[in-house]
Amino acid sequence: MLRNKGMSVSVSMLASGSRGNCAVVSSASTKILVDAGISGRETFRRMKAIGDDPHTLSAILITHEHSDHVYGLATLAKKLRIPIFMTGATHQAWARAMRNQNGVKPQLEKLERFESGHRFHVGDIEVKPFTIPHDAVDPVGFTFRAQGIKIGFATDLGYIPVSVRDHLRGCDVLVMESNHDVEMLRVGPYPWSVKQRVMSRVGHLSNLALADFFSNDYDNSATFVVLAHLSEQNNHPEIARREAERALACRGNLFCNRLLLAAQAEALEPIRL
Ligand SMILES: [Zn+2]
Numbered sequence: 001m002l003r004n005k006g007m008s009v010s011v012s013m014l015a016s017g018s019r020g021n022c023a024v025v026s027s028a029s030t031k032i033l034v035d036a037g038i039s040g041r042e043t044f045r046r047m048k049a050i051g052d053d054p055h056t057l058s059a060i061l062i063t064h065e066h067s068d069h070v071y072g073l074a075t076l077a078k079k080l081r082i083p084i085f086m087t088g089a090t091h092q093a094w095a096r097a098m099r100n101q102n103g104v105k106p107q108l109e110k111l112e113r114f115e116s117g118h119r120f121h122v123g124d125i126e127v128k129p130f131t132i133p134h135d136a137v138d139p140v141g142f143t144f145r146a147q148g149i150k151i152g153f154a155t156d157l158g159y160i161p162v163s164v165r166d167h168l169r170g171c172d173v174l175v176m177e178s179n180h181d182v183e184m185l186r187v188g189p190y191p192w193s194v195k196q197r198v199m200s201r202v203g204h205l206s207n208l209a210l211a212d213f214f215s216n217d218y219d220n221s222a223t224f225v226v227l228a229h230l231s232e233q234n235n236h237p238e239i240a241r242r243e244a245e246r247a248l249a250c251r252g253n254l255f256c257n258r259l260l261l262a263a264q265a266e267a268l269e270p271i272r273l
């Protein structure tokens with residue numbers, strides 16, 4: 001497909017980090033919320049702050065059931081009455097957690113189940129969910145294709161398996177986890193059991209592991225690279241940026257890439273393609 005130069009595909013990082021994840025992927029006619037990890041009210045506020053209208057959302061897609069990805073889901077589903085896409089196992093885990101919290105089984109009016117590895121469409125956006133190694137029941141990353149543009153999301157993963165590398169080839173926008181600095185995590189305040197979980201093969205991706213991907217496996221395709229899900233305790237934006245820049249510069253990419261850091265507290269300006 002020829003690339004549309006109409007600047008109508010965009011990615012907005014509304015929130016990113018262990019206190020809530022939420023992003024918007026838009027084409028000319030379709031708008032997807034990727035994860036609902038901040039409150040409904042805050043999702044509305046941040047969309048409006050970047051000039052977007054929450055009532056124009058077409059669907060919500062969920063990567064996995066951890067609360068930093070679903071915290072606002074029930075409220076948003078009720079308010080917006082749009083289709084909610086997740087895997088069957090993720091839906092069950094979410095419903096169980098909600099029931100344990102409130103004693104009532106949550107109802108999703110428009111639940112759409114997808115399976116990892118099977119592509120589907122939301123409006124004119126093609127979605128491909130793929131399995132990532134993380135300690136949730138059925139966690140996925142996504143690639144999105146619209147108007148000749150490919151966008152990849154891979155956060156909440158302990159390492160980058162070959163299958164994930166393959167999915168991320170040819171992305172124009174690449175949103176990648178850069179969770180922690182290994183040394184900061186090691187000496188930091190977390191209990192050892194939590195440190196072990198974060199560092200494990202089903203935990204979170206370190207700056208170093210991401211740098212290794214950039215140096216050795218990344219195909220240099222993206223116009224924009226977004227570092228996401230940074231730990232506030234065990235990372236520093238400047239350290240994450242420096243590590244990524246160093247790795248990308250090794251490939252001569254420093255000037256042809258735009259490197260952005262997604263934030264926990266505020267939305268980033270939309271990336272327009
Ligand atoms: Zn998670």
Ligand SMILES: [Zn+2]
Binds near residue numbers: 069
């Ligand atoms: Zn997370």
